[in-house]
Amino acid sequence: MTHTQNSAAPAPHVMPVSTYLLVFLALMCGTALTVAAAYVDLGWANNAVALAIAIAKSTLVVLYFMHVKENTRLIPAVIFSGLFMLLILFVNLLADYGTRGWLGVEGR
Amino acid sequence: MTTSPNPAPSLEAPRTHYLNAAYGLRSWLFTRDHKRIALLYLVSVSVFFALGGLMAVLIRMELATPDGDLFQPDIYNRLFTMHGVLMIFFFLIPGIPAVLGNFLIPLMIGAKDLAFPRINLLSWYLYTAGGLFTLWALLHGGVDTGWTFYTPLSTNYVNTSVLTVGVGIFIAGFSSILTGLNFVITIHRMRAPGLTWFRLPLFVWGHYATSIIQILGTPVIAITILMIAAERTLHIGFFDPKLGGDPVLFQHLFWFYSHPAVYIMILPAMGVVSELVATFARKPIFGYRFVAFASIGIAVLGFLVWGHHMFVAGESIYAGVVFSVLSMLVAVPSAIKVFNWTATLYKGSISWDTPMLYALGFIGLFTIGGLTGVMLATLGIDAHVHDTYFIIAHFHYIMVGGAIMGYLGGLHFWWPKITGRLYPVFWSKLSALVIFIGFNVTFFPQFILGYLGMPRRYHSYPPEFQVLNVMSSAGATVLGLGYLMPLVYFVWSMRYGPRATANPWGATGLEWQTTSPPPVENFTVRPVVTAPPYTYASAPAGKEAADVG
Amino acid sequence: MSVETHGASDLAHHFDSYEQQKESATLGMWTFLVTEILFFGGLFAAYSLYRSLYPEAFRAASHTLDIRLGALNTAVLIGSSLTMALAVRGGQIGKPKVTFGMLLATLALGSTFLGVKAIEYADKFHHHHVPGALFHFEGPDAVHAQLFFSLYFGMTGLHALHMIIGVAILAGMLRPALRGAWTPRNHNFLEGMGLYWHFVDLVWIFLFPLLYLIGRHH
Numbered sequence: 001m002t003h004t005q006n007s008a009a010p011a012p013h014v015m016p017v018s019t020y021l022l023v024f025l026a027l028m029c030g031t032a033l034t035v036a037a038a039y040v041d042l043g044w045a046n047n048a049v050a051l052a053i054a055i056a057k058s059t060l061v062v063l064y065f066m067h068v069k070e071n072t073r074l075i076p077a078v079i080f081s082g083l084f085m086l087l088i089l090f091v092n093l094l095a096d097y098g099t100r101g102w103l104g105v106e107g108r
Numbered sequence: 109m110t111t112s113p114n115p116a117p118s119l120e121a122p123r124t125h126y127l128n129a130a131y132g133l134r135s136w137l138f139t140r141d142h143k144r145i146a147l148l149y150l151v152s153v154s155v156f157f158a159l160g161g162l163m164a165v166l167i168r169m170e171l172a173t174p175d176g177d178l179f180q181p182d183i184y185n186r187l188f189t190m191h192g193v194l195m196i197f198f199f200l201i202p203g204i205p206a207v208l209g210n211f212l213i214p215l216m217i218g219a220k221d222l223a224f225p226r227i228n229l230l231s232w233y234l235y236t237a238g239g240l241f242t243l244w245a246l247l248h249g250g251v252d253t254g255w256t257f258y259t260p261l262s263t264n265y266v267n268t269s270v271l272t273v274g275v276g277i278f279i280a281g282f283s284s285i286l287t288g289l290n291f292v293i294t295i296h297r298m299r300a301p302g303l304t305w306f307r308l309p310l311f312v313w314g315h316y317a318t319s320i321i322q323i324l325g326t327p328v329i330a331i332t333i334l335m336i337a338a339e340r341t342l343h344i345g346f347f348d349p350k351l352g353g354d355p356v357l358f359q360h361l362f363w364f365y366s367h368p369a370v371y372i373m374i375l376p377a378m379g380v381v382s383e384l385v386a387t388f389a390r391k392p393i394f395g396y397r398f399v400a401f402a403s404i405g406i407a408v409l410g411f412l413v414w415g416h417h418m419f420v421a422g423e424s425i426y427a428g429v430v431f432s433v434l435s436m437l438v439a440v441p442s443a444i445k446v447f448n449w450t451a452t453l454y455k456g457s458i459s460w461d462t463p464m465l466y467a468l469g470f471i472g473l474f475t476i477g478g479l480t481g482v483m484l485a486t487l488g489i490d491a492h493v494h495d496t497y498f499i500i501a502h503f504h505y506i507m508v509g510g511a512i513m514g515y516l517g518g519l520h521f522w523w524p525k526i527t528g529r530l531y532p533v534f535w536s537k538l539s540a541l542v543i544f545i546g547f548n549v550t551f552f553p554q555f556i557l558g559y560l561g562m563p564r565r566y567h568s569y570p571p572e573f574q575v576l577n578v579m580s581s582a583g584a585t586v587l588g589l590g591y592l593m594p595l596v597y598f599v600w601s602m603r604y605g606p607r608a609t610a611n612p613w614g615a616t617g618l619e620w621q622t623t624s625p626p627p628v629e630n631f632t633v634r635p636v637v638t639a640p641p642y643t644y645a646s647a648p649a650g651k652e653a654a655d656v657g
Numbered sequence: 658m659s660v661e662t663h664g665a666s667d668l669a670h671h672f673d674s675y676e677q678q679k680e681s682a683t684l685g686m687w688t689f690l691v692t693e694i695l696f697f698g699g700l701f702a703a704y705s706l707y708r709s710l711y712p713e714a715f716r717a718a719s720h721t722l723d724i725r726l727g728a729l730n731t732a733v734l735i736g737s738s739l740t741m742a743l744a745v746r747g748g749q750i751g752k753p754k755v756t757f758g759m760l761l762a763t764l765a766l767g768s769t770f771l772g773v774k775a776i777e778y779a780d781k782f783h784h785h786h787v788p789g790a791l792f793h794f795e796g797p798d799a800v801h802a803q804l805f806f807s808l809y810f811g812m813t814g815l816h817a818l819h820m821i822i823g824v825a826i827l828a829g830m831l832r833p834a835l836r837g838a839w840t841p842r843n844h845n846f847l848e849g850m851g852l853y854w855h856f857v858d859l860v861w862i863f864l865f866p867l868l869y870l871i872g873r874h875h
Contacts, residue, residue, distance in 0.1 A: 014749045024739040031731045031865075035724065038870035046874070050866035058859045065742045065855045067848075072680070074296065075687050082691030085324045086698045088411050093360050093702055094709065096415065096427035103425055220671035223681045289688050297681045298671075327692045331699035335811065343789045344807045346703055351788065352804035357706060361699055 013070050023064045030057040125528070125625040140225035141628060146211035147526070148232050153207060154595075156198035156239060159246075163191035165588060168550075168581040176568035184567035185252035186268065192255030197277050198239050200511050201369060204376035205322075206235070206287055208518045209315045211526060213291060215619035215626060216309050218300025218635040223293040231286040238280030245269035245276065254565065256366070259347040259358040263339045270340060274333045281326045281333075284372075288322030291315055300618070302637035309617055309641050310386075310399055314379020317403035321368045321375075321410065329365035332358065356422055363414035371410040373507055375403055377470065377514025378445055384467035384517055385449045387615040389456025392642035395448045402441035409438045419490045428487055435485035442478050446471060461613070462533065465540035466517030473509025473547065477502060480555070495565075498558025501551045509547055516543070516594060523598065524608030528625040531601040535593060543590035549583025616642055667843045675842055682845035686852045697815065697860055704808050704867065707801070712872075714801035718794070719871035721786060722809075723777065727869040730773050731861060737766035738858040744834075745851040748844035753837040756847065760834050763854065764827045767820055774817055781806070809868055816864060819857045826850060 034053040042049060063069045068076060126143045136144060166187050170178040179187065210228065214221055222228050245251065251273045253262045262270050295308075295316050336358075338344040345351020347358040386393045393399055415423055415431030423431075449471055458464070480502040484490050493499065524530055553576040558564075562573050569577065611620040622631050672678040708715045740762040747755030785793040786806050794802045830850065833839075839847040 014746060017743065017746070020739060020742050020746070024735065027735045027738075028732060031728060031735065034866050034870065035728055038866070038873040041874040046872070050870055051863075054863050054866055057862050061738065061855050061859055061862070065738055065858075066852055071683065074684060078684070078687050078691055081320070082324065082694045085411060085695060086701075089328065089364055089695075089698060089702050090705060092412070092415065092427070092431075093357075093706060095430070096356075096360070096424050097706060097710065099424040099426040223671075224685060225669075225671065285692050289685060289692075292688060293681050293685045296684060297677055323688060323692055324695055327694075327696035328699045331696050331815075334815075335699070335703070338807075338811060344810055345788055345804060346807055346811070351807070352707075352711075352800040353807075354706075357703060361702070 015064065015067075015070075019064060023060050026060055027057055030060075124627070125623065126628045127528070127625050129628050138229075140221070140229055142210050142214050142222050142225065142228055143526075143626065145228050145232050146207050149202065149206040149210060149235070152232075152236055152239065153199055153203055156194050157203075159243075160191050160194035160199055161588065161591065163187050163194065164584065167191060168584040170567050171569070171577050172581040174569050174571045174574050174577075179567060181567050182252055185254075185565070186250040188565060189252055189254050190246055190250045193242060193251070193273060193277070195507075196255060196369070196373075197280050198235075198242065200373040200507055201284055202235060202280075202287070203373070203511065204380065204515050204518060205291070205315060205318055205372075206232075208380065208515070208522060209291060209311075209318075209376060210287070212522065212619055213294060213312060213315060214298070215525075215622065215630055216312055216617060217295065217298060217303055218618050218631065218637065219294065219298035220629050220631075222290045223298055224290050227286050228290055231283040231290070234279050234283035234286070238276040238278070238283065241276030241279065242273050245272035248272070256362060257333075257336065258362075259336065259339070259355045260349070263336055263348055271337055274337055278330055278333045281330045284322050285326045288319035288326075291319040292323065295319075300635050300637055303618075306397065306400070307637055307640050308400075309379075310382035310393060310396070310403075311376075311379040313400040313403050314375045314377075314382070317407040318372050318375045320404075320407050321372050325365040325368045325372075325411070328361055329369075332361040332365075335361075356418070359418050359421055360414070363417045364411070367414040367417065368407070368410040370503070370506065371406055373511040374474070374514075375406060377511045377518075378403065380514045380518035380521070381449065381467045381470050382445075383615075383617070384463050384521055385452050385471075386642040386644070387521075387613055388459050388461055388464035388467070389453050390459075390644045391452050391456040392640070392644065393448065394451035394454075395444075396640070396642075398444050399448050402444045405441035406438060409434065409441065413438060413485075416485050416490070419487055420494050432485050432487050436482055439478060439482050442474075446475055446478075460537075462536040462540055463517045463521035463613075465537060465544075466513050466520060469540060469544045470510055470513040470517060473505050473513060473544075477505030477509055480505065493558050495563055496558035497554040497562045497564055500564050501554035501558060504551045504554075508551070513543070516540075519594070519598075521613070522619070523601070524612045525619060525624050525626070527602055527605075528608050529601045529605035530608050530612065531597050531605055535597045539590055539593035539597075542586060542593065546583050546586030546588075546590050550580050550587050551583070553577070553579045553583075616644065667840075678843070679845055682849060683852075686849040690852060690856045693819075693856060697812070700808065700812050700815065701863075701867075704812065707804050707808065708871075711798065711801040711804065714796070714798035715805045716872035716875065717796045717798070718786075718802040718805035718809075719868065720873075721784070722869050723780070724869050724873070726773055726777055727865055730770050731865045733766050733770045733773070734858050734861050737763045737770070738855050740766065741851050741854045745844070745847055748839035748847040749841055751837075751841045753835060753839075756839060757831060757834040760827055760830055764824060764831075767824045767827065767854075771817060771820055771824070774813065774820075781810075812864055812868070816857065816860050819860070823850075823854055823857055826853075 030053050034050055037049045037053070038046065040046075062079070068079070126141055130139075136148065139145060139148075166179070167184070170176065170184060170187075176184070210222070248269050251257075251266070251268045251270055253266055253268070253270060257270065257274070295312060299308075335346045339346055339348060339351070339353075343351065345353045347353040347355050349355070382393055382399055413431055413435040415427055416435045419428050419432075480498070484493070484499065484502060520531070520536060557573055557576050557580075560573070562569055608624045610622065610624050612624075613620075618631075618635050618637070619626075621635060668675055668678060672681070740759045744756050744759035744763060747753070747757075747759060781787050785791050788803050788807045788810065792803050792806070793799075796802055827850070830847070834847075
């Protein structure tokens with residue numbers, strides 16, 4: 001919390017245009033890479049690679065386009081609390097369906 | 109909590125305050141003052157409470173006799189469904205946060221308003237719009253799926269207003285999200301100088317934890333309602349086995365929100381009780397940090413336990429065991445709170461004012477509700493009493509005995525601050541007593557009924573259950589009278605009650621450092637906080653003070 | 658995102674400083690986006706469950722999607738994110754014309770995305786791949802292929818709805834942009850809109866591989 005006077009406006013930190021262009025290029029390369037990787041048979045790893053590229057791309061967007069790199073640490077905390085809840089939803093949901101057959105008893 | 113020696117503002121009843129600063133309907137409907145919005149919520153929430161209560165009266169009338177002689181079964185189905193929908197989504201969830209939280213959080217943290225005043229007003233309009241949709245559905249026959257909207261019943265089989273009520277809940281959900289969002293940003297960014305996190309009143313901690321659940325849980329029920337709507341209207345299947353889906357997925361998504369929603373109802377009430385116990389025992393809360401972190405602990409753990417609603421729904425037995433253990437873990441932070449309130453009472457100088465009576469009622473009833481919750485978290489017991497009146501009794505002890513007692517206790521505590529008027533002592537104490545007795549006579553017999561095997565959601569039952577059901581219906585009559593009493597004397601007090609001083613209870617807390625009712629800008633002098641909360645004069649300045657510092 | 662204006666000042670009456678106002682707006686917008694994550698999260702959870710249960714049906718159904726249109730739309734959306742970031746930058750440095758031009762470009766790219774999406778949807782109707790009474794699918798597990806299309810329409814439909822809302826807001830921002838409504842001192846609304854637009858891009862970054870690229874090597 002800050003209690004500076006009204007006149008003290010924060011000077012926003014401005015990223016250079018070149019940074020944005022580089023991020024844009026990286027995102028386009030990532031898109032090409034994810035399409036190319038889909039046509040290579042990697043077995044179970046196909047999914048993992050596709051998701052890893054998507055996560056890398058979204059990290060770039062979040063850090064640069066969405067300015068999280070320059071924000072307070074509270075913003076990453078907010079983001080991770082949301083992702084953590086999503087993880088809880090996925091893990092508990094899939095844990096139920098994944099262990100359905102383990103008991104070997106019909107209907108359990 | 110004390111203010112630094114500013115030039116002391118006059119604490120006599122002010123000539124202009126937020127209630128008389130502007131007149132006319134427009135000044136209320138377009139207000140951005142959090143205090144006025146809280147009063148708008150108070151009125152609308154009370155209307156829905158009355159409607160939901162009316163449904164409860166009709167249900168108990170039907171159940172006074174074993175035969176289904178008052179209502180047809182499909183009418184009875186609509187009654188208990190609309191009772192649940194109105195009470196949960198339109199009274200209990202918005203209740204304490206939108207009324208008391210809205211009014212008090214900016215006052216308690218020394219801010220002029222919430223961070224987003226216009227969004228605060230928007231959330232009231234969304235709530236009202238959602239409520240109107242639900243009322244419109246009610247006039248067209250209501251819904252008969254139960255408040256849980258289980259598929260495929262809700263998507264394939266019933267011909268009642270599932271969509272209209274669904275839209276109502278969807279819209280009201282956004283109101284809830286926006287309220288939670290506003291509180292979180294306000295608590296993070298708008299605190300008065302010197303008001304560190306561990307100097308916050310526990311009421312604020314409770315609302316912070318509540319807001320986390322509102323923000324993270326509500327969107328999931330919103331998307332689930334959209335999926336129901338898509339399946340019901342467009343036959344875009346998600347849950348219907350005929351369309352390839354799985355109804356149990358609906359239950360997972362539904363309870364991912366709807367179980368934590370229980371903590372949306374109870375956590376603010378716990379915050380209220382912490383304030384009341386400290387004030388009327390004249391002691392700092394025992395183990396302040398434990399109580400504060402227990403709120404966050406309940407909010408987080410609350411997201412891990414939803415599977416205990418599905419033990420007999422075909423859920424994997426292994427997942428069931430994990431959900432069972434996690435559910436029991438929630439008892440730990442809950443018990444921390446109860447024990448710490450008890451320890452605060454120990455050797456306190458207790459005064460038996462009306463709010464304290466409600467708070468003590470809360471502690472006892474919440475304990476019963478919580479302990480039966482641990483019983484229900486046990487797989488074997490749950491298989492036995494699932495869908496019986498034992499469940500009904502359990503969650504009414506939490507929601508009515510807990511949340512509503514907390515809500516009424518809070519209203520009685522802050523009423524002088526909100527209106528600047530005092531209410532009659534005798535009648536208010538009597539109301540606390542009548543509600544406590546009426547509540548127990550209503551719901552304790554239902555534990556026995558459920559244990560004996562009476563299922564929920566039927567309009568008739570075998571004759572041997574009649575004695576306990578008549579007790580329950582008689583208790584409900586007493587309870588209903590108990591709820592009418594505050595309505596009468598609160599309305600009376602607004603016009604005829606004696607004027608309240610700025611701090612009639614001698615309580616700490618920033619909200620008591622401004623006039624009653626507060627001015628539009630809340631404080632004439634910006635407060636500066638230099639001490640932890642609950643620094644009561646009679647407090648032993650030993651271990652406890654060190655603990656909270 | 659909401660900013661109270663009080664008299665001539667663009668600092669709302671209940672804030673002490675521009676910094677407090679800006680931090681509140683940013684935190685508020687991010688908290689809103691977290692609710693959006695969980696809003697889409699319900700559909701992603703359903704997708705994960707059903708794909709793990711019926712991998713073959715999902716693969717067969719996914720193969721009917723046009724990967725070229727999907728990739729094109731991904732590129733269009735990434736491009737619009739770039740222009741949106743530059744529009745916000747125009748606000749930061751106080752160049753109304755840059756902001757205006759870049760918002761216009763973002764608007765055009767967003768509309769392009771929606772146009773391509775409309776072509777894809779029309780194709781689904783043409784091939785009876787829309788869930789419902791007329792659904793028809795040549796394959797071993799048509800019921801669960803239909804489930805894939807339910808999720809496809811659910812997820813891309815919700816995403817497209819967010820795009821439509823975004824495009825509408827962008828259209829409304831053009832005049833204020835030219836007027837210089839966003840200054841280095843207070844461009845909170847512009848910044849919030851930028852966050853929203855990038856978030857919609859993020860969702861698509863995940864939707865593209867999950868819907869279009871299942872088992873393409875077969």
